[in-house]
Amino acid sequence: AIKMGTLAKPALLLLLWQSVWALDVPLEVRQPPTIIKQSMKEHIVDAKDTMVIECEAKGNPHPIFSWRRNGKYYNVARDPQASMRRRSGTLDIYAWNNPEQYEAEYQCIASNEYGSAYSNKIRLRLYRAPVWPREIVEPVVISAGLPLVLSCDPPPGPPKPETYWMTAFPTMRPVRHDRRVSMGVNGDLYFSNVLFNDSATDYCCNARFPYKNHTITVRVKGEMHEQKHVDFPLQCY
Secondary structure (H helix, E strand, O other): OHHHHHHHHHHHHHHHHHHHHHHHOOOOOOEEEEEEEEOOOEEEEOOOOOEEEOEEEEEEOOOEEEEEEOOEEEOHHHOOOEEEOOOOOOEEEOOOOOHHHHOOEEEEEEEEOOEEEEOOOEEEEEOOOOOOOOOEOOOEEEOOOOOEEEOOOOOOOOOOOEEEEEEOOOOOEEOOOOOOEEEOOOOOEEEOOOOHHHOOOEEEEEEEEEEOOEEEEEEEEEEOOOOOOEEEOOEOO
């Protein structure tokens, strides 16, 4: 009985030592790719700058990257105006000549031996400086008490403009919205019934185009004159 006890102790110590050694040196964890950074679905870029479409992913082993453009394989290596960053799927496009050809839908794919991860479908669009079309709108004369719609028709962008209306007499002030006066999603101003005091010197539809870190405001002006009826003559400049 004494001999059996002395043999059991070394065996137990050996087992404990092997367990500690296994905890100190864990096996490397293998992982399929996961997208960790990507451009927005509606990605607006300035053609005067390098056009960047972001795509980064993690995984073990580190994933390799490829791209689709309009649903088809995009061979970046054969495009002299584009390159892909090292250890990343981020695209740099230097399209100073004919940048319109790069307006398309892009999708990044990160792959390793354990699987693939797909980015969102990213719609690349070029930023274009907004220009309000030059047109003359005939005066609108309407009797008090009737409904009226003042059209705004801002430049479409991109990006999509934020519209608002202001009156310019005696000072520039926002048009107050209530149950009688409201603005539609397209920027038009709605009067459920016009009043004599709705007539103002100037009604202005403003379109704000947020891009990068600054805002561009485009304005259409309309001169107003008080008459027997509420008069809304609009003149675009």
